[in-house]
Each structure stands twice: as C-alpha cells, then as structure tokens.
Amino acid sequence: MSSDSPISPTVTTPPLDPPVRLGIMASGTGSNFVALCDAVSDRTLSAEIAVLIYNNPGALVAERAKERNVPAVLLDHRQYKPREELDRAIVAELQRRNVEWVVMAGWMRIVTPLLIEAFRDRALNIHPSLLPSFKGAHAVENALDAGVKITGCTVHYVREQVDSGPIVMQAAVPVLPDDTRDTLHARIQAQEYRILPQAIALAVHRSRSGS
Numbered sequence: 001m002s003s004d005s006p007i008s009p010t011v012t013t014p015p016l017d018p019p020v021r022l023g024i025m026a027s028g029t030g031s032n033f034v035a036l037c038d039a040v041s042d043r044t045l046s047a048e049i050a051v052l053i054y055n056n057p058g059a060l061v062a063e064r065a066k067e068r069n070v071p072a073v074l075l076d077h078r079q080y081k082p083r084e085e086l087d088r089a090i091v092a093e094l095q096r097r098n099v100e101w102v103v104m105a106g107w108m109r110i111v112t113p114l115l116i117e118a119f120r121d122r123a124l125n126i127h128p129s130l131l132p133s134f135k136g137a138h139a140v141e142n143a144l145d146a147g148v149k150i151t152g153c154t155v156h157y158v159r160e161q162v163d164s165g166p167i168v169m170q171a172a173v174p175v176l177p178d179d180t181r182d183t184l185h186a187r188i189q190a191q192e193y194r195i196l197p198q199a200i201a202l203a204v205h206r207s208r209s210g211s
Contacts, residue, residue, distance in 0.1 A: 014123055016046035018206045024070075025054045025090070025107040030061025032105035032126055036200075037068045046195040055109060071097075073197035077109055087115040094119070101153040101204060104158060105196065108137065113160055123158040124203060126196050128188045130154060130170055134136055135163035140185045151184070153192045155199035161196035169199035 026033050033052060039045035052065040065072035073093055080086035081085045091114065094102060102123040104111075116123065129139035133153040134146075143151040152172040157165035171191035175184060 003068060011150075016208075019046040019048050020200070021050050021098055022047050022051055023094045023097065023099045023102050023198070025102065025104045025170065026052065026054055026059070026061045027056050027108040028059055028061060028106050030054075030059070030064045030106065031189060032192055032196055033061050034064055034068075036103065036105065036197060037064075037070065039197035041070075045201055047180060048201065049194060051093065052101050053093060053109075055086075061106075081108070084112050084114050087112045090170055091115055091118045101200065102158075103200060105197070108152065111158065116158055119158075121157060121207065123157050124155055124168065124200060125163070125165070126192050127154045127163050128185065128192065130172060131156060131163055140181055140188065142156060143175065144179065144181060144184065151175055151188065153188050155196055155203075168203050169195045171195045 023038065024033050035051045036045065040047050040049060048176060049070050052061065052070050052166070053075055054061050055075055055077045057074060057076060063075065075086060075089050075093070077086050081091065081161070085111070095118070100122065102119045104123065104125040109123070127139065129135070129143060129151060130150070130152045133148075134142045140151070151171050152170055154170045155168045156163070157168065159165035171194065173184070173187050173191055
C-alpha cells in the first residue's frame, strides 16, 4: 500500500431513486463542493444540488458554483445576530428550494438547534479527523501535535454539540514522519472527496428504507 492509499475500503452504496435533492453549505474554496458536483455529474451519486449557501463574500466556492450552474446564495453571518437569525435565513432558503438533505462541506460556523431540528437526521458534516478524536477547527494541526500515526476524515450527522453526531463513514490516512499541516491536509482531503458522496448515498438510503 502506498502512503497515499486509503486504509478504509470503498463502500458500495445503492443507487437512489428518486435522486436526493441536496443543499450544500460551504465557507471557503469549495473543494468538497466540486467533488460532489463531479459525483453527481458522473452519476456516482444520484442527486441534484439545489443550492449552495455560503457565508463569506468573495469565497471561491461561489465562483465554482457559477461555473457549474448551481444557484449560489450569500448569507453573510456578519449581517445576522444572534446566530439563530442566520440559521433561520438558511432554513428558509433551503425550504424554499425544496431541499431534502443538507451537507456541510467546509461550513465554518457552529449551527444552532433551529437548523438542526429543521433537518433532524437529514444534515451531514465532513470533518478532517477520525472522530471522536480531534474535534473542532484545528483537527489536522492537533493530530500532528499529538504525534498520532493515523488520522483521517469522518462524515457524521449534525448535532448540537460540535463534531459529535453519529458517524456515517470514515477513512483513515497515515501520518508520515515529514508531514506538514498542508501535506497531511491534502491527503485527508483526497479521502474526503472519496467518502462524502458515498456517505450521502448510504445515509439517504438508510433513511428511505427505515434501516
């Protein structure tokens, strides 16, 4: 196995019929958003991306959405106080577009119970560690500081406590002796792109089948 190979195998997930209608939330460059668009385009994920919601003006993810003809809506968190007001606006936008499931793909804001309850068990998050280890915004740096030999990424259901919801899927990534934050993060992201579409399909299938 090469140093770039995932430890976790690919999971075969059933096709979704009808396709699931997704709302994506992102704050930055949108690399996971692009991976989801690619999975939809090549039909490895049976879904329609109804809307991208982003919170930072000028975020690259908005340009990437435009290139892929995905509606992008800016809801700048600086314009909403308290936090519940932002989530109320997000929920209204998602519901207006008939979104079934929400995917937080690099959403760098803590969400409130208002949003979580509106999409209870229909909101997923991708996190760059093997939860429950290294929760929070500095997971990659924390893994390096701790000296662990394996880290990875996790797709989980969104709950009130940060990075604490039930786990849907994980992929493990070896930590190499000469790794920096950037090199390790890049290899983790490669596995995020792989498992996020799989995890969405699996979670939706389980929900629809009642399992």
